[in-house]
Amino acid sequence: MKIQTRSVIESIFSYPLGDSPEEIKEKYQLKKVRKMSDNENVYGSSAEVKKAISQCIDQLYLYPDGTTAKLIKNLASFYQIEEDRFLIGNGSEEIIRLLTRAYLNHGDEAVMAATTFPRYESNVIIEGGQAITVPLLNGVHDLESMYEKITEKTKMVFICNPNNPTGTIVGKAELLHFIESVPANVLIILDEAYYEYVTTDDYLESLPLLKKHANLIILRTFSKIYGLAGLRVGYGMMDSSIVKELHKVKEVFNVNQIAQAAAVTALNDQSFIEACAEKNAIERAFVCEQLLEMGVGFFPSQTNFIYVYSQYPVSAKLITKGFIIRQMKLQGFEDAFRMTLGTREDNEAFLYVLKEALIERAV
Incomplete structure (x- = not known):
């Protein structure tokens, strides 16, 4: 059986x-063979990262810092925002999982694009939620249609910007209008994994919106341009009240010490x-x-x-x-x-x- x-x-x-x-x-x-399938940084990572990793070798018997304090301190200084707004994850994918774990009840809905990072939908379904998908419009998130799908059952909205797999962005004015229109009780999860590659002026700088919109969550990662995909380090920036809730459901030692040291070093080599x-x-x-x-x-x-x-x-x-x-x-x-x-x-x-x-x- x-x-x-x-x-x-x-x-x-x-x-x-x-x-x-x-x-x-x-x-x-x-x-x-040429591996052109996983969006890794073909130029590798900072040469300084190897030095940082070598300094950790003699301490592998120790548990990593469960608070990821040094990395948070460096990120807070880099972005000039408060330390209590950060959560570090085993890749930003873990933070997606923690958000669905902490906030979705059975039958709750999450709105997302039909063609985007598939782990949004998977994690919503795993927690017993309903994934409400909206087709892209010429390869771009159709925010107007996504907004129309928001109901009293909606708990969160996912926006991958730039979007994976299309590489497109939502225009600055359109995204700002969407963020300002979404009800305050609906989480807006803005996945900016490819933020550092953007060159267009029509891209919304989202960080200044954090203080105004307590329901906004910004995800970024060290897996892409920082070249640390093999170490799995991502981070979220959000209201401190959400950070506290996510700490309740995250693993205690979710980011290993080598990954933490490498991320700090990579961040400081701009x-x-x-x-x-x-x-x-x-x-x-x-x-x-x-x-x-x-x-x-x-x-x-x-x-x-x-x-x-x-x-x-x-x-x-x-x-x-x-x-x-x-x-x-x-x-x-x-x-x-x-x-x-x-x-x-x-x-x-x-x-x-x-x-x-x-x-x-x-x-």
Whole structure:
């Protein structure tokens, strides 16, 4: 007899991780693969991070600081906001989980985009909540329609800005109007994992809104531009009353000591972050220009990845040539995928194979 899981779990699928680089190499008999699927920083992390990690090696027998005090102190100084507004998580994904754990009752609703980071929906369902999804409008959050979905059952709204997987942003004025319109008893969870990659002036600087809107929660991470994806450190900025509630449901030692030390060091090397952002912007413009010349569709990105869509099946060819991208469906198109921007060499090689695939399909 099968041991029965909770009924809500039955509708959830595991996060699709795909084949590893080694598996792709073996499967297609390749000498080299380029991993362009997980939005990691191709330029790595600050050189200072290795030094910080080495200094922790002799203290691995000790539990980490459960209060993450040093990292919070550094973040508070960096952003010039109060220390009691911070919560550090094992990636910002953990904070999403803690929010649903702390605030959702069975049957409560959470509004989100239909095409966005899938763990919002998963965590809502796990807690017995109802995920109310709203289709994107030209790859962008449709905030007007999302607002219309808010009812007396709504407990939280998720906005990924820039959005994963489309890379798009919500305009400054539109997002501000939305935040000011949402009832004060509904949490607004603004996921800004790719904040540091944004270059447009039409992006809302959300931090100044924290004092005015006690229901606003801003999530950021060290996994993307800081290059610490392997250590899992994210953080939320919010009203101190919400921080207190989340402390009740979080694990005691949720962020290990190596991760904490690395994050402090990475935060203090802003010259590295600025260099990565500049290189990314150059490569993003280059790849987008080449895609336009090829006649390949894509959403305008403000991140370190681009969501590409085509009338022809091309992603399979990319994978067989060693380019690991994230395949995703888009209604009305034969093929769609998300590709992480790489170095110029990576991007040129990717574009060459993509062009080959298009030519083959056109013949």
